[in-house]
Amino acid sequence: SVGGGIPILRVLHDSLAHEEIESVNGILNGTTNYILTEMKREGADFAAVLSQAQEKGYAERSPEADIEGMDACRKTAILASLISGKRVRASEIPTTGITAITGVDLQYADALHMELKLLGSIRHQRGEIEAIVAPFFIPQEHILAAVHGVYNAVLVHSNHLLDTFYYGQGAGKEATASAVVADMIFASQHANSHIPVNLTEEEARMCSKEETYRRFFVRADASSAAAAAQLFGQDLTEVKVEEIRDEFAFLTGNMSESSFLDQYRALPGGRGYFRILS
Known part of the structure:
Protein backbone atom coordinates (compact mmCIF):
# COMPACT_ATOMS: atom_id res chain seq x y z
CA SER A 1 0.00 0.00 0.00
CA VAL A 2 2.65 2.54 -1.05
CA GLY A 3 1.03 5.98 -0.82
CA GLY A 4 -2.00 4.72 1.12
CA GLY A 5 -5.08 5.37 -1.00
CA ILE A 6 -3.02 6.69 -3.94
CA PRO A 7 -2.59 4.07 -6.71
CA ILE A 8 0.94 5.32 -7.34
CA LEU A 9 2.46 1.91 -8.19
CA ARG A 10 -0.14 1.35 -10.91
CA VAL A 11 0.48 4.86 -12.24
CA LEU A 12 4.24 4.33 -12.49
CA HIS A 13 3.96 0.81 -13.90
CA ASP A 14 1.17 1.45 -16.42
CA SER A 15 0.28 5.09 -17.05
CA LEU A 16 3.87 6.38 -17.03
CA ALA A 17 5.53 3.30 -18.54
CA HIS A 18 6.54 5.33 -21.62
CA GLU A 19 8.15 8.07 -19.52
CA GLU A 20 11.69 8.32 -18.18
CA ILE A 21 11.17 9.15 -14.51
CA GLU A 22 13.80 11.63 -13.36
CA SER A 23 12.66 12.28 -9.80
CA VAL A 24 10.03 11.30 -7.26
CA ASN A 25 9.38 13.26 -4.07
CA GLY A 26 6.70 11.99 -1.75
CA ILE A 27 5.02 12.29 1.61
CA LEU A 28 4.62 8.55 2.03
CA ASN A 29 3.56 8.15 5.66
CA GLY A 30 0.29 9.63 6.88
CA THR A 31 1.15 9.11 10.55
CA THR A 32 4.23 11.32 10.49
CA ASN A 33 2.54 13.94 8.33
CA TYR A 34 -0.36 14.10 10.80
CA ILE A 35 2.03 14.47 13.74
CA LEU A 36 4.01 17.31 12.13
CA THR A 37 0.81 19.07 11.03
CA GLU A 38 -0.67 18.95 14.53
CA MET A 39 2.58 19.94 16.25
CA LYS A 40 2.54 23.14 14.21
CA ARG A 41 -1.22 23.76 14.45
CA GLU A 42 -1.54 23.14 18.19
CA GLY A 43 1.94 24.15 19.33
CA ALA A 44 2.10 20.75 21.07
CA ASP A 45 5.16 18.57 21.58
CA PHE A 46 5.90 15.35 19.73
CA ALA A 47 4.87 12.94 22.50
CA ALA A 48 1.47 14.58 23.03
CA VAL A 49 0.59 14.54 19.34
CA LEU A 50 1.79 10.94 18.93
CA SER A 51 -0.57 9.89 21.74
CA GLN A 52 -3.39 11.78 20.02
CA ALA A 53 -2.62 10.04 16.72
CA GLN A 54 -2.75 6.65 18.45
CA GLU A 55 -6.14 7.45 19.99
CA LYS A 56 -7.52 8.34 16.56
CA GLY A 57 -6.15 5.20 14.93
CA TYR A 58 -3.59 7.07 12.80
CA ALA A 59 -0.60 5.57 14.62
CA GLU A 60 0.14 2.03 15.76
CA ARG A 61 0.55 1.18 19.45
CA SER A 62 4.16 0.39 18.54
CA PRO A 63 4.80 3.32 16.16
CA GLU A 64 8.56 2.98 15.65
CA ALA A 65 8.31 1.92 12.00
CA ASP A 66 6.42 5.13 11.23
CA ILE A 67 8.10 7.73 13.40
CA GLU A 68 11.65 6.49 12.79
CA GLY A 69 11.09 6.67 9.01
CA MET A 70 11.38 2.93 8.33
CA ASP A 71 7.93 2.63 6.75
CA ALA A 72 8.63 5.56 4.41
CA CYS A 73 12.06 4.06 3.65
CA ARG A 74 10.61 0.74 2.54
CA LYS A 75 8.09 2.54 0.33
CA THR A 76 10.85 4.72 -1.13
CA ALA A 77 12.85 1.59 -1.95
CA ILE A 78 9.87 0.13 -3.82
CA LEU A 79 9.37 3.33 -5.82
CA ALA A 80 13.09 3.62 -6.61
CA SER A 81 13.18 -0.01 -7.78
CA LEU A 82 10.15 0.49 -9.99
CA ILE A 83 11.40 3.64 -11.74
CA SER A 84 14.92 2.28 -12.26
CA GLY A 85 13.99 -1.30 -13.14
CA LYS A 86 16.70 -2.47 -10.73
CA ARG A 87 16.67 -3.56 -7.12
CA VAL A 88 17.05 -0.82 -4.52
CA ARG A 89 17.30 -2.14 -0.98
CA ALA A 90 15.84 -0.19 1.93
CA SER A 91 19.10 -0.77 3.83
CA GLU A 92 20.91 1.36 1.22
CA ILE A 93 18.69 4.41 1.76
CA PRO A 94 19.83 6.89 4.46
CA THR A 95 16.87 7.34 6.80
CA THR A 96 16.04 9.82 9.56
CA GLY A 97 12.71 9.93 11.37
CA ILE A 98 10.84 12.73 13.13
CA THR A 99 11.35 11.90 16.82
CA ALA A 100 13.92 14.66 17.37
CA ILE A 101 11.79 17.44 15.83
CA THR A 102 10.77 20.20 18.25
CA GLY A 103 8.59 23.27 18.23
CA VAL A 104 11.73 25.38 17.71
CA ASP A 105 12.39 23.61 14.40
CA LEU A 106 8.83 24.43 13.31
CA GLN A 107 9.32 28.07 14.32
CA TYR A 108 12.37 28.32 12.09
CA ALA A 109 10.51 26.69 9.21
CA ASP A 110 7.68 29.19 9.62
CA ALA A 111 10.10 32.13 9.71
CA LEU A 112 11.60 30.91 6.42
CA HIS A 113 8.12 30.50 4.88
CA MET A 114 8.66 26.77 4.70
CA GLU A 115 6.91 23.62 5.92
CA LEU A 116 8.65 20.72 7.66
CA LYS A 117 7.72 17.33 6.15
CA LEU A 118 9.11 13.80 6.20
CA LEU A 119 9.94 13.04 2.56
CA GLY A 120 11.02 10.10 0.52
CA SER A 121 13.15 11.75 -2.17
CA ILE A 122 14.47 9.94 -5.26
CA ARG A 123 16.49 11.16 -8.22
CA HIS A 124 17.16 8.91 -11.21
CA GLN A 125 19.88 10.28 -13.47
CA ARG A 126 22.63 8.78 -15.62
CA GLY A 127 21.51 5.30 -14.64
CA GLU A 128 22.08 6.01 -10.95
CA ILE A 129 19.68 6.31 -8.05
CA GLU A 130 19.91 8.90 -5.31
CA ALA A 131 17.43 8.18 -2.51
CA ILE A 132 16.92 9.47 1.01
CA VAL A 133 14.19 9.58 3.67
CA ALA A 134 14.42 12.53 6.04
CA PRO A 135 12.59 15.61 7.30
CA PHE A 136 12.92 18.39 4.71
CA PHE A 137 12.22 22.12 4.79
CA ILE A 138 9.87 22.71 1.85
CA PRO A 139 9.16 26.23 0.49
CA GLN A 140 5.49 27.11 1.04
CA GLU A 141 4.97 27.72 -2.68
CA HIS A 142 5.93 24.09 -3.41
CA ILE A 143 2.92 21.84 -3.99
CA LEU A 144 4.03 19.31 -1.35
CA ALA A 145 4.02 22.02 1.33
CA ALA A 146 0.21 22.15 1.14
CA VAL A 147 -0.21 18.47 2.08
CA HIS A 148 -1.40 18.28 5.68
CA GLY A 149 -2.86 15.83 8.17
CA VAL A 150 -3.07 12.15 7.27
CA TYR A 151 -2.73 12.82 3.55
CA ASN A 152 0.00 11.41 1.33
CA ALA A 153 1.21 12.94 -1.92
CA VAL A 154 3.70 12.03 -4.63
CA LEU A 155 5.24 14.46 -7.13
CA VAL A 156 6.71 12.73 -10.19
CA HIS A 157 8.96 14.50 -12.70
CA SER A 158 9.46 12.77 -16.05
CA ASN A 159 11.04 13.65 -19.38
CA HIS A 160 7.87 14.37 -21.40
CA LEU A 161 5.03 15.05 -18.96
CA LEU A 162 7.32 16.97 -16.58
CA ASP A 163 5.45 17.27 -13.25
CA THR A 164 2.46 15.10 -12.32
CA PHE A 165 0.96 15.03 -8.83
CA TYR A 166 -0.93 12.33 -6.92
CA TYR A 167 -2.75 12.98 -3.62
CA GLY A 168 -4.90 11.00 -1.20
CA GLN A 169 -5.35 9.73 2.34
CA GLY A 170 -2.39 7.82 3.68
CA ALA A 171 -3.27 6.79 7.24
CA GLY A 172 -6.26 5.22 8.93
CA LYS A 173 -8.03 1.93 8.41
CA GLU A 174 -10.14 3.08 5.44
CA ALA A 175 -7.20 4.28 3.32
CA THR A 176 -5.12 1.20 4.06
CA ALA A 177 -8.04 -1.17 3.49
CA SER A 178 -8.88 0.52 0.19
CA ALA A 179 -5.34 0.00 -1.10
CA VAL A 180 -5.24 -3.65 0.00
CA VAL A 181 -8.67 -4.47 -1.46
CA ALA A 182 -7.69 -2.83 -4.77
CA ASP A 183 -4.67 -5.15 -4.96
CA MET A 184 -6.82 -8.17 -4.10
CA ILE A 185 -9.31 -7.33 -6.86
CA PHE A 186 -6.50 -6.83 -9.38
CA ALA A 187 -4.97 -10.19 -8.39
CA SER A 188 -8.29 -12.01 -8.71
CA GLN A 189 -8.96 -10.46 -12.12
CA HIS A 190 -5.56 -11.64 -13.38
CA ALA A 191 -5.37 -14.97 -11.53
CA ASN A 192 -4.34 -16.94 -14.61
CA SER A 193 -2.26 -14.20 -16.22
CA HIS A 194 1.40 -13.26 -16.20
CA ILE A 195 1.80 -9.55 -15.49
CA PRO A 196 5.23 -8.38 -16.69
CA VAL A 197 7.04 -6.02 -14.34
CA ASN A 198 9.96 -3.86 -15.41
CA LEU A 199 12.20 -5.05 -12.58
CA THR A 200 15.30 -7.22 -12.63
CA GLU A 201 17.43 -8.77 -9.90
CA GLU A 202 20.30 -6.45 -10.84
CA GLU A 203 21.32 -4.11 -8.04
CA ALA A 204 20.84 -0.41 -8.78
CA ARG A 205 23.92 1.81 -8.65
CA MET A 206 23.43 4.29 -5.82
CA CYS A 207 24.86 7.80 -5.97
CA SER A 208 27.56 8.61 -3.45
CA LYS A 209 27.29 11.52 -1.03
CA GLU A 210 29.89 13.34 -3.14
Whole structure:
Protein backbone atom coordinates (compact mmCIF):
# COMPACT_ATOMS: atom_id res chain seq x y z
CA SER A 1 0.00 0.00 0.00
CA VAL A 2 2.65 2.54 -1.05
CA GLY A 3 1.03 5.98 -0.82
CA GLY A 4 -2.00 4.72 1.12
CA GLY A 5 -5.08 5.37 -1.00
CA ILE A 6 -3.02 6.69 -3.94
CA PRO A 7 -2.59 4.07 -6.71
CA ILE A 8 0.94 5.32 -7.34
CA LEU A 9 2.46 1.91 -8.19
CA ARG A 10 -0.14 1.35 -10.91
CA VAL A 11 0.48 4.86 -12.24
CA LEU A 12 4.24 4.33 -12.49
CA HIS A 13 3.96 0.81 -13.90
CA ASP A 14 1.17 1.45 -16.42
CA SER A 15 0.28 5.09 -17.05
CA LEU A 16 3.87 6.38 -17.03
CA ALA A 17 5.53 3.30 -18.54
CA HIS A 18 6.54 5.33 -21.62
CA GLU A 19 8.15 8.07 -19.52
CA GLU A 20 11.69 8.32 -18.18
CA ILE A 21 11.17 9.15 -14.51
CA GLU A 22 13.80 11.63 -13.36
CA SER A 23 12.66 12.28 -9.80
CA VAL A 24 10.03 11.30 -7.26
CA ASN A 25 9.38 13.26 -4.07
CA GLY A 26 6.70 11.99 -1.75
CA ILE A 27 5.02 12.29 1.61
CA LEU A 28 4.62 8.55 2.03
CA ASN A 29 3.56 8.15 5.66
CA GLY A 30 0.29 9.63 6.88
CA THR A 31 1.15 9.11 10.55
CA THR A 32 4.23 11.32 10.49
CA ASN A 33 2.54 13.94 8.33
CA TYR A 34 -0.36 14.10 10.80
CA ILE A 35 2.03 14.47 13.74
CA LEU A 36 4.01 17.31 12.13
CA THR A 37 0.81 19.07 11.03
CA GLU A 38 -0.67 18.95 14.53
CA MET A 39 2.58 19.94 16.25
CA LYS A 40 2.54 23.14 14.21
CA ARG A 41 -1.22 23.76 14.45
CA GLU A 42 -1.54 23.14 18.19
CA GLY A 43 1.94 24.15 19.33
CA ALA A 44 2.10 20.75 21.07
CA ASP A 45 5.16 18.57 21.58
CA PHE A 46 5.90 15.35 19.73
CA ALA A 47 4.87 12.94 22.50
CA ALA A 48 1.47 14.58 23.03
CA VAL A 49 0.59 14.54 19.34
CA LEU A 50 1.79 10.94 18.93
CA SER A 51 -0.57 9.89 21.74
CA GLN A 52 -3.39 11.78 20.02
CA ALA A 53 -2.62 10.04 16.72
CA GLN A 54 -2.75 6.65 18.45
CA GLU A 55 -6.14 7.45 19.99
CA LYS A 56 -7.52 8.34 16.56
CA GLY A 57 -6.15 5.20 14.93
CA TYR A 58 -3.59 7.07 12.80
CA ALA A 59 -0.60 5.57 14.62
CA GLU A 60 0.14 2.03 15.76
CA ARG A 61 0.55 1.18 19.45
CA SER A 62 4.16 0.39 18.54
CA PRO A 63 4.80 3.32 16.16
CA GLU A 64 8.56 2.98 15.65
CA ALA A 65 8.31 1.92 12.00
CA ASP A 66 6.42 5.13 11.23
CA ILE A 67 8.10 7.73 13.40
CA GLU A 68 11.65 6.49 12.79
CA GLY A 69 11.09 6.67 9.01
CA MET A 70 11.38 2.93 8.33
CA ASP A 71 7.93 2.63 6.75
CA ALA A 72 8.63 5.56 4.41
CA CYS A 73 12.06 4.06 3.65
CA ARG A 74 10.61 0.74 2.54
CA LYS A 75 8.09 2.54 0.33
CA THR A 76 10.85 4.72 -1.13
CA ALA A 77 12.85 1.59 -1.95
CA ILE A 78 9.87 0.13 -3.82
CA LEU A 79 9.37 3.33 -5.82
CA ALA A 80 13.09 3.62 -6.61
CA SER A 81 13.18 -0.01 -7.78
CA LEU A 82 10.15 0.49 -9.99
CA ILE A 83 11.40 3.64 -11.74
CA SER A 84 14.92 2.28 -12.26
CA GLY A 85 13.99 -1.30 -13.14
CA LYS A 86 16.70 -2.47 -10.73
CA ARG A 87 16.67 -3.56 -7.12
CA VAL A 88 17.05 -0.82 -4.52
CA ARG A 89 17.30 -2.14 -0.98
CA ALA A 90 15.84 -0.19 1.93
CA SER A 91 19.10 -0.77 3.83
CA GLU A 92 20.91 1.36 1.22
CA ILE A 93 18.69 4.41 1.76
CA PRO A 94 19.83 6.89 4.46
CA THR A 95 16.87 7.34 6.80
CA THR A 96 16.04 9.82 9.56
CA GLY A 97 12.71 9.93 11.37
CA ILE A 98 10.84 12.73 13.13
CA THR A 99 11.35 11.90 16.82
CA ALA A 100 13.92 14.66 17.37
CA ILE A 101 11.79 17.44 15.83
CA THR A 102 10.77 20.20 18.25
CA GLY A 103 8.59 23.27 18.23
CA VAL A 104 11.73 25.38 17.71
CA ASP A 105 12.39 23.61 14.40
CA LEU A 106 8.83 24.43 13.31
CA GLN A 107 9.32 28.07 14.32
CA TYR A 108 12.37 28.32 12.09
CA ALA A 109 10.51 26.69 9.21
CA ASP A 110 7.68 29.19 9.62
CA ALA A 111 10.10 32.13 9.71
CA LEU A 112 11.60 30.91 6.42
CA HIS A 113 8.12 30.50 4.88
CA MET A 114 8.66 26.77 4.70
CA GLU A 115 6.91 23.62 5.92
CA LEU A 116 8.65 20.72 7.66
CA LYS A 117 7.72 17.33 6.15
CA LEU A 118 9.11 13.80 6.20
CA LEU A 119 9.94 13.04 2.56
CA GLY A 120 11.02 10.10 0.52
CA SER A 121 13.15 11.75 -2.17
CA ILE A 122 14.47 9.94 -5.26
CA ARG A 123 16.49 11.16 -8.22
CA HIS A 124 17.16 8.91 -11.21
CA GLN A 125 19.88 10.28 -13.47
CA ARG A 126 22.63 8.78 -15.62
CA GLY A 127 21.51 5.30 -14.64
CA GLU A 128 22.08 6.01 -10.95
CA ILE A 129 19.68 6.31 -8.05
CA GLU A 130 19.91 8.90 -5.31
CA ALA A 131 17.43 8.18 -2.51
CA ILE A 132 16.92 9.47 1.01
CA VAL A 133 14.19 9.58 3.67
CA ALA A 134 14.42 12.53 6.04
CA PRO A 135 12.59 15.61 7.30
CA PHE A 136 12.92 18.39 4.71
CA PHE A 137 12.22 22.12 4.79
CA ILE A 138 9.87 22.71 1.85
CA PRO A 139 9.16 26.23 0.49
CA GLN A 140 5.49 27.11 1.04
CA GLU A 141 4.97 27.72 -2.68
CA HIS A 142 5.93 24.09 -3.41
CA ILE A 143 2.92 21.84 -3.99
CA LEU A 144 4.03 19.31 -1.35
CA ALA A 145 4.02 22.02 1.33
CA ALA A 146 0.21 22.15 1.14
CA VAL A 147 -0.21 18.47 2.08
CA HIS A 148 -1.40 18.28 5.68
CA GLY A 149 -2.86 15.83 8.17
CA VAL A 150 -3.07 12.15 7.27
CA TYR A 151 -2.73 12.82 3.55
CA ASN A 152 0.00 11.41 1.33
CA ALA A 153 1.21 12.94 -1.92
CA VAL A 154 3.70 12.03 -4.63
CA LEU A 155 5.24 14.46 -7.13
CA VAL A 156 6.71 12.73 -10.19
CA HIS A 157 8.96 14.50 -12.70
CA SER A 158 9.46 12.77 -16.05
CA ASN A 159 11.04 13.65 -19.38
CA HIS A 160 7.87 14.37 -21.40
CA LEU A 161 5.03 15.05 -18.96
CA LEU A 162 7.32 16.97 -16.58
CA ASP A 163 5.45 17.27 -13.25
CA THR A 164 2.46 15.10 -12.32
CA PHE A 165 0.96 15.03 -8.83
CA TYR A 166 -0.93 12.33 -6.92
CA TYR A 167 -2.75 12.98 -3.62
CA GLY A 168 -4.90 11.00 -1.20
CA GLN A 169 -5.35 9.73 2.34
CA GLY A 170 -2.39 7.82 3.68
CA ALA A 171 -3.27 6.79 7.24
CA GLY A 172 -6.26 5.22 8.93
CA LYS A 173 -8.03 1.93 8.41
CA GLU A 174 -10.14 3.08 5.44
CA ALA A 175 -7.20 4.28 3.32
CA THR A 176 -5.12 1.20 4.06
CA ALA A 177 -8.04 -1.17 3.49
CA SER A 178 -8.88 0.52 0.19
CA ALA A 179 -5.34 0.00 -1.10
CA VAL A 180 -5.24 -3.65 0.00
CA VAL A 181 -8.67 -4.47 -1.46
CA ALA A 182 -7.69 -2.83 -4.77
CA ASP A 183 -4.67 -5.15 -4.96
CA MET A 184 -6.82 -8.17 -4.10
CA ILE A 185 -9.31 -7.33 -6.86
CA PHE A 186 -6.50 -6.83 -9.38
CA ALA A 187 -4.97 -10.19 -8.39
CA SER A 188 -8.29 -12.01 -8.71
CA GLN A 189 -8.96 -10.46 -12.12
CA HIS A 190 -5.56 -11.64 -13.38
CA ALA A 191 -5.37 -14.97 -11.53
CA ASN A 192 -4.34 -16.94 -14.61
CA SER A 193 -2.26 -14.20 -16.22
CA HIS A 194 1.40 -13.26 -16.20
CA ILE A 195 1.80 -9.55 -15.49
CA PRO A 196 5.23 -8.38 -16.69
CA VAL A 197 7.04 -6.02 -14.34
CA ASN A 198 9.96 -3.86 -15.41
CA LEU A 199 12.20 -5.05 -12.58
CA THR A 200 15.30 -7.22 -12.63
CA GLU A 201 17.43 -8.77 -9.90
CA GLU A 202 20.30 -6.45 -10.84
CA GLU A 203 21.32 -4.11 -8.04
CA ALA A 204 20.84 -0.41 -8.78
CA ARG A 205 23.92 1.81 -8.65
CA MET A 206 23.43 4.29 -5.82
CA CYS A 207 24.86 7.80 -5.97
CA SER A 208 27.56 8.61 -3.45
CA LYS A 209 27.29 11.52 -1.03
CA GLU A 210 29.89 13.34 -3.14
CA GLU A 211 27.44 13.37 -6.06
CA THR A 212 24.42 14.62 -4.09
CA TYR A 213 23.99 18.40 -3.90
CA ARG A 214 21.47 20.51 -1.97
CA ARG A 215 21.14 23.32 0.59
CA PHE A 216 20.86 22.81 4.34
CA PHE A 217 19.41 24.61 7.37
CA VAL A 218 21.55 24.38 10.51
CA ARG A 219 21.00 25.18 14.21
CA ALA A 220 23.95 25.72 16.55
CA ASP A 221 24.93 27.38 19.82
CA ALA A 222 25.16 31.17 19.68
CA SER A 223 28.89 30.90 20.37
CA SER A 224 29.33 28.92 17.12
CA ALA A 225 28.75 31.88 14.77
CA ALA A 226 32.41 32.55 14.01
CA ALA A 227 33.21 28.87 13.48
CA ALA A 228 30.19 28.50 11.18
CA ALA A 229 31.32 31.46 9.08
CA GLN A 230 34.80 29.98 8.78
CA LEU A 231 33.54 26.51 7.86
CA PHE A 232 30.72 27.43 5.49
CA GLY A 233 32.10 30.66 4.02
CA GLN A 234 30.31 33.45 2.19
CA ASP A 235 27.37 31.27 1.15
CA LEU A 236 26.15 31.17 4.77
CA THR A 237 22.90 33.12 5.39
CA GLU A 238 21.94 33.77 9.01
CA VAL A 239 18.35 33.04 10.07
CA LYS A 240 16.92 35.00 13.01
CA VAL A 241 13.69 34.38 14.92
CA GLU A 242 12.90 36.98 17.59
CA GLU A 243 11.50 34.49 20.10
CA ILE A 244 14.54 32.17 19.92
CA ARG A 245 17.56 33.19 22.00
CA ASP A 246 21.05 31.77 22.50
CA GLU A 247 21.19 30.12 19.09
CA PHE A 248 22.85 30.74 15.76
CA ALA A 249 20.90 29.38 12.79
CA PHE A 250 21.78 29.61 9.13
CA LEU A 251 21.24 28.37 5.59
CA THR A 252 24.12 26.99 3.56
CA GLY A 253 24.73 27.39 -0.13
CA ASN A 254 24.33 24.48 -2.52
CA MET A 255 26.88 21.86 -1.51
CA SER A 256 27.51 18.14 -1.62
CA GLU A 257 26.10 15.96 1.12
CA SER A 258 29.58 14.69 1.99
CA SER A 259 31.08 18.20 2.27
CA PHE A 260 28.19 19.36 4.41
CA LEU A 261 28.44 16.42 6.81
CA ASP A 262 32.20 16.91 7.19
CA GLN A 263 31.75 20.61 7.97
CA TYR A 264 28.78 20.07 10.27
CA ARG A 265 30.71 17.50 12.31
CA ALA A 266 33.51 20.06 12.67
CA LEU A 267 31.06 22.73 13.88
CA PRO A 268 31.13 23.12 17.68
CA GLY A 269 27.72 23.23 19.34
CA GLY A 270 25.69 21.90 16.42
CA ARG A 271 22.04 21.39 17.41
CA GLY A 272 20.73 19.74 14.27
CA TYR A 273 20.09 20.32 10.59
CA PHE A 274 17.52 19.81 7.85
CA ARG A 275 17.79 19.47 4.11
CA ILE A 276 16.05 21.99 1.84
CA LEU A 277 13.87 20.70 -1.00
CA SER A 278 14.61 22.69 -4.14
